[in-house]
Amino acid sequence: MAHADLEPLVAELQSLGLQVVLNRPLTNLTTYAVGGTAAASVTVSAVNDVEALASVTARYRNVPVHVVGRGSNTLIADDGVDGLVVFVTAPANEAVIEVDGDDVIVGGSVTMPVLARRSVKAGRGGLEWCVGIPGSVGGAVRMNAGGHGAEMVDALQTALVVSLRSGQCVPVPASKLGMHFRGSALAAHHIVAAARLRTTSCEVSEGQKEIDAIVAWRREHQPGGRNAGSVFVNPAPGDGSAGALIDSCQLRGFQVGEARVSEKHANFIQASDGATASDIVAVMSHVQDTVLNTHGILLRSEVCLLGFDETIMNRFADPRHSDPDRQEATDALALLMGDINE
Numbered sequence: 001m002a003h004a005d006l007e008p009l010v011a012e013l014q015s016l017g018l019q020v021v022l023n024r025p026l027t028n029l030t031t032y033a034v035g036g037t038a039a040a041s042v043t044v045s046a047v048n049d050v051e052a053l054a055s056v057t058a059r060y061r062n063v064p065v066h067v068v069g070r071g072s073n074t075l076i077a078d079d080g081v082d083g084l085v086v087f088v089t090a091p092a093n094e095a096v097i098e099v100d101g102d103d104v105i106v107g108g109s110v111t112m113p114v115l116a117r118r119s120v121k122a123g124r125g126g127l128e129w130c131v132g133i134p135g136s137v138g139g140a141v142r143m144n145a146g147g148h149g150a151e152m153v154d155a156l157q158t159a160l161v162v163s164l165r166s167g168q169c170v171p172v173p174a175s176k177l178g179m180h181f182r183g184s185a186l187a188a189h190h191i192v193a194a195a196r197l198r199t200t201s202c203e204v205s206e207g208q209k210e211i212d213a214i215v216a217w218r219r220e221h222q223p224g225g226r227n228a229g230s231v232f233v234n235p236a237p238g239d240g241s242a243g244a245l246i247d248s249c250q251l252r253g254f255q256v257g258e259a260r261v262s263e264k265h266a267n268f269i270q271a272s273d274g275a276t277a278s279d280i281v282a283v284m285s286h287v288q289d290t291v292l293n294t295h296g297i298l299l300r301s302e303v304c305l306l307g308f309d310e311t312i313m314n315r316f317a318d319p320r321h322s323d324p325d326r327q328e329a330t331d332a333l334a335l336l337m338g339d340i341n342e
Contacts, residue, residue: 036080178329
């Protein structure tokens, strides 16, 4: 999208006092620390900023909009991203969580580890597992993140969703979000501004013990450094985990350029200094081909790919997201959000 197409949109956003940057390098804004530039980017935090952004983007539907959030589950192409890239950060000087009976209300930009720790500190349990998820609450709702036997759909009651296409801000019950394994009906132009999560009463000391145990387990079993967490979605039940399938092909340590399959966990791809997005995609492609040739199982990506050509996008997209029942949920949510008309 040429800058000329963005100029009116950018001018309006700037007139609202929003932080807009043209040709912004994205290298240091995702956990992989690779990728090109954004034609335009905007950073928002408070809900009223998100709503102000949406009121403008709703009138520029021809401009592609990509919500990156905190970039913990995102791989950006070396050629960068056209259109407007939206980064969501936690607002300063704002209460992280609000306890309402058995529920915890939290902003979508809050990180999952902070949610876990603050909830336990407030005597609310059930969200300790969130400490192991590096991304934001909004991103976790979008992909129905999970770990340690739990996932977001287990606790989520309602999400406050803002559509950058219609400009509407709607509290959406979890039952209408079409949440499934590592996915939901939420679209790329939706921002989860807040979430209401069901919790249980807990002793602070017991909750902290569970958090400490999860952190210790992840340090022992999963790599740190530059990665985006698990790369491939687990296949259908009965086919084994993605990590086990990759491991059986003896792919730990496989490397292209400065990207390699982790020696510590086969479903992680690590990036080193000098790595490119193309290196990472090349490793992903080799892993995918090897597992398919060895086991007859086609692995799909759990990582969000931005700026890549259609061939790459289709290669790694999970077709289960387009199953008829899931497409029905996507259409129903689009209608509820005002993205489409009846």
